[in-house]
Amino acid sequence: MADVTLISGSTLGSAEYVAEHLAEKLEDAGFSTETLHGPELDELPLNGVWLLVTSTHGAGDLPDNLQPLVEEITERLPDLSEVRFGAVGLGSSEYDTFCGAIKALDQLLIERGAKRIGDRLEIDVTQHEIPEDPAEEWLINWVNLLK
Numbered sequence: 832m833a834d835v836t837l838i839s840g841s842t843l844g845s846a847e848y849v850a851e852h853l854a855e856k857l858e859d860a861g862f863s864t865e866t867l868h869g870p871e872l873d874e875l876p877l878n879g880v881w882l883l884v885t886s887t888h889g890a891g892d893l894p895d896n897l898q899p900l901v902e903e904i905t906e907r908l909p910d911l912s913e914v915r916f917g918a919v920g921l922g923s924s925e926y927d928t929f930c931g932a933i934k935a936l937d938q939l940l941i942e943r944g945a946k947r948i949g950d951r952l953e954i955d956v957t958q959h960e961i962p963e964d965p966a967e968e969w970l971i972n973w974v975n976l977l978k
């Protein structure tokens with residue numbers, strides 16, 4: 832099992848690129864990683880560290896590629912008490928439902944017993960042309976909390 836399993840939810844690729852960038856930075860810091868774009872529940876280790884990176888679409892909705900995972904968690908109610916996770920969202924503050932997807936995922940995982948490491952990062956793409964930049968900055972502190 833990798834030290835960190837990155838889980839991305841993306842429609843047009845931005846969140847996917849951010850996840851890949853963070854995986855690279857984690858590898859540079861000595862962690863092994865596995866990056867899964869829109870995985871199913873059975874592909875995920877039910878212990879260890881997850882790093883979720885998702886954009887928001889529709890009106891506060893999850894990207895299509897993460898909806899099956901959320902449905903599975905909601906229906907199968909897995910015990911995630913051995914999971915610690917980080918949460919990174921991409922969204923646009925032009926929407927009332929800013930970063931709705933990562934907020935919903937964060938809440939769902941906590942309800943299933945998972946423990947969030949550090950603060951949730953919500954990247955406003957209207958303020959950050961390159962979302963990898965604030966994500967990389969956030970990662971520095973997150974990595975320290977992992978140790």
Ligand SMILES: Cc1cc2nc3c(=O)[nH]c(=O)nc-3n(C[C@H](O)[C@H](O)[C@H](O)COP(=O)(O)O)c2cc1C
Nearest residue numbers: 841842843844845846886887891922923926929930
């Ligand atoms: C049709 C559409 C709906 C969106 N809805 C929301 C929203 O409800 N809340 C939000 O914070 N951002 C919203 N966004 C902004 C996206 O989350 C943002 O552009 C993000 O960078 C897209 O990343 P992706 O390419 O990984 O999907 C929306 C964008 C589009 C095109």
